[in-house]
Amino acid sequence: xxxxxxxxxxxxxxxxxxxxxxxxxxxxxxxxxxxxxxxxxxxxxxxxxxxxxxxxxxxxxxxxxxxxxxxxxxxxxxxxxxxxxxxxxxxxxxxxxxxxxxxxxxxxxxxxxxxxxxxxxxxxxxxxxxxxxxxxxxxxxxxxxxxxxxxxxxxxxxxxxxxxxxxxxxxxxxxxxxxxxxxxxxxxxxxxxxxxxxxxxxxxxxxxxxxxxxxxxxxxxxxxxxxxxxxxxxxxxxxxxxxxxxxxxxxxxxxxxxxxxxxxxxxxxxxxxxxxxxxxxxxxxxxxxxxxxxxxxxxxxxxxxxxxxxxxxxxxxxxxxxxxxxxxxxxxxxxxxxxxxxxxxxxxxxxxxxxxxxxxxxxxxxxxxxxxxxxxxxxxxxxxxxxxxxxxxxxxxxxxxxxxxxxxxxxxxxxxxxxxxxxxxxxxxxxxxxxxxxxxxxxxxxxxxxxxxxxxxxxxxxxxxxxx
Numbered sequence: 001x002x003x004x005x006x007x008x009x010x011x012x013x014x015x016x017x018x019x020x021x022x023x024x025x026x027x028x029x030x031x032x033x034x035x036x037x038x039x040x041x042x043x044x045x046x047x048x049x050x051x052x053x054x055x056x057x058x059x060x061x062x063x064x065x066x067x068x069x070x071x072x073x074x075x076x077x078x079x080x081x082x083x084x085x086x087x088x089x090x091x092x093x094x095x096x097x098x099x100x101x102x103x104x105x106x107x108x109x110x111x112x113x114x115x116x117x118x119x120x121x122x123x124x125x126x127x128x129x130x131x132x133x134x135x136x137x138x139x140x141x142x143x144x145x146x147x148x149x150x151x152x153x154x155x156x157x158x159x160x161x162x163x164x165x166x167x168x169x170x171x172x173x174x175x176x177x178x179x180x181x182x183x184x185x186x187x188x189x190x191x192x193x194x195x196x197x198x199x200x201x202x203x204x205x206x207x208x209x210x211x212x213x214x215x216x217x218x219x220x221x222x223x224x225x226x227x228x229x230x231x232x233x234x235x236x237x238x239x240x241x242x243x244x245x246x247x248x249x250x251x252x253x254x255x256x257x258x259x260x261x262x263x264x265x266x267x268x269x270x271x272x273x274x275x276x277x278x279x280x281x282x283x284x285x286x287x288x289x290x291x292x293x294x295x296x297x298x299x300x301x302x303x304x305x306x307x308x309x310x311x312x313x314x315x316x317x318x319x320x321x322x323x324x325x326x327x328x329x330x331x332x333x334x335x336x337x338x339x340x341x342x343x344x345x346x347x348x349x350x351x352x353x354x355x356x357x358x359x360x361x362x363x364x365x366x367x368x369x370x371x372x373x374x375x376x377x378x379x380x381x382x383x384x385x386x387x388x389x390x391x392x393x394x395x396x397x398x399x400x401x402x403x404x405x406x407x408x409x410x411x412x413x414x415x416x417x418x419x420x421x422x423x424x425x426x427x428x429x430x431x432x433x434x435x436x437x438x439x440x441x442x443x444x445x446x447x448x449x450x451x452x453x454x455x456x457x458x459x460x461x462x463x464x465x466x467x468x
Contacts, residue, residue, distance in 0.1 A: 033332050034087055037094045039339060041080045043129035044094050045073050047122065047205060050225035052113055054218050060116065065109040072106040073098070094126070095119050116215040117208055120239040120327045124204035127335065129226065131248050134342040135197040138252070141349030142190045143467060146183055148356040153179040154460050158453035160438045161276070161366035162375055171378055172370045172438040175361055177451040180459050182262055187463070189255040196251050200244035203228035207238035210326035240326040242316070245338050249313040252345045256306040259348050263303035266355065270296050275365050280358035283351070298355055302348045309344055312337030370438045374403050374413055379435040379444070388427045398425045 049070055056066035076098055079085040091097045096119075103110035156175030163173035203223035206213065212235040219231035232238035269276035283298040315337045319330055377399050384395035401424045406413050414436040421428040434440060445451045449459070 028089060031092060031329075032089045033093045033335070034089055034091065034097055036336050036339065037123075038080075038087060038097075040094050040123075040126040040130055040335075041085075041098065042077070043126040043133075044098055044122070045077050046129065047125045047222075047226065048098070048113060049073055050222045051117055051205060053225065054221045055112070055115055057221065058216050058218055060215055060217070061109075061112045065112050068106045068109040069102070069113050072102045072110065075105055076101050093119070093123070095122050116213045116217045117205065118210075118239070120209050121204045121207040121235075123331075124207070124239050124241070125226070127242075127338075128200055128204060128244055131244055131338065131342075132197060132200060132227075134338075134346070135193050135200075135248060135251075137342075137346050138193045138255070138349065139190060139197070141346055141353070142186050142193070142255070145349055145353045145356065146186050146190070146463065146467065148353045149179045149183045149186070150460055150463055152176075152356060152359065152361070153183065153456065156361055156363070157456045157460065158442075159361065159363050159366055160370045160442055162370045162372075163451070169369075169372065169375050172375050172441045173451040174442055174453060174456055175363075175366060176453070176456040176460070177442075180456060180463075182258070183459075183463055185258040185261075186255070187466075189251065189258060192251040192254065193248075196244070196247040198229075199247065201227075201229045202232045203230070204232050204238035204241075206231060207235035210236055210239050236326045240323070240328075240331075242320055242331065242334050245334055246313075246316055246320065249309070249316060249338060249341055252341050253306070253310045253313045256309040256345060256348065259352055260303045260306045262352065263299040266299040266359075267296050267303070270294070270299075274369075276362055276369070278360040278362065279355065280360075282358060283355045298351050302352055305344045305348050309341045312341040367438065372412065374406065375438060376413055376436045376441050377403055379441045380413060380432065383432055383435045384425070384428075387429075387431065388425075390425075 052061070052066045052069040052073075055061045056063050076085070079101070085097075085101065087097055088100070091100050099110060099113065102113065153176040156179070159175040160172050161175050161178065162169045163171050163178070203219065203226055205222045205226070206217050206219035223229070223231045232241070266277065266279070268274055270279050279294065279296050279299075284294050284296060316334055319333050323330055380402065381392065381395040381399040384390045384398055385392050388395075390398070402413065402416060402421060405420060405424070406416055414433060418428070418430055418432075421432065435444065442451050443453065446455060449455065
């Protein structure tokens, strides 16, 4: 697209004669938002069409003028989508650019479109519609990612791997159980975006500048036409509220944290030291000088996106924190952060879904790592409590002594002999070896939400039903 030469006459005509001279170049540069709010063109035209139809239905403008406006707006839409629209910085924003072009196309009837509304409620409506669309896209992206995680969990519901705390081997878990932890995280993100969408689904259109309008408009009609549940109940709040954008950014930030955590694990797991997983060639890159390298660049880039998304969240909270009612020009700074956050979140969701779908888990390596690091020590302590009746603190002490013995000899707990164990506590019997294997350990974790394969499969089934 190329900008048409700026025209102070055009700008002044849109201002309606209040100012005798046009703004200078610096004021124009700081005041204009068309460089970024042109992204709202579809929502702006949709809102204008709904407004014009309502004005005609209420007898405020003629049906002839409403039809001319409708057809003219469709022409504007086609020009923008074809890349032929003459965006003009002198006209400041998407609203005035569309209206000016509409006047060039249909003439006088274009001037009746703005009856009963203001740019204040217009931009609030456009932006709300756009953010609502991004919520829908995020919901769709999260559902795809959850399905990808479910696929991994189902394939490895009984594959044993080490569970970690402090990145130290803690207890055996299953690959399926670990992947289901992320299903739960992304499931909460899904519910947050759904909740945010429901809360923002009220229409500001018709609030006008801040006090409503004296024209007999039908705000219920425009709300229905635009897919809102209802009109906003207070005109001051309608034009000054940006909670919907803040809530979207907050949801995006939490989701980006979850994506970053999973990315970190993929980076660690794909390293030569772990070799828990192999990343597909589609999501890896090589080194310019080290031919052996297979770098998890996509995961690293997703891990970094939280910086941009959280930064945008903090920026908009800072913009809004001191604003009195109703509209202030500060609110022009509300969009770029949201645009950037939405773009990066949706890209990250799509990339992560692809990575998880194509991921190959190394079952043998996972099981070998699960068997190391005294991962069944807690199972031993539980056996001492359950079978010998020891208080847990005493059982903890006995187990610690046996771990120290095995560590000194460079072996794992199952490699100790019964005599070794009885030298620490003479009540220990041969039965203890039944709980020291990693498969026995995970199978015993049958509490709701535990890592036992049956429990993992039950959670997979629950989530499949939820998504269906």
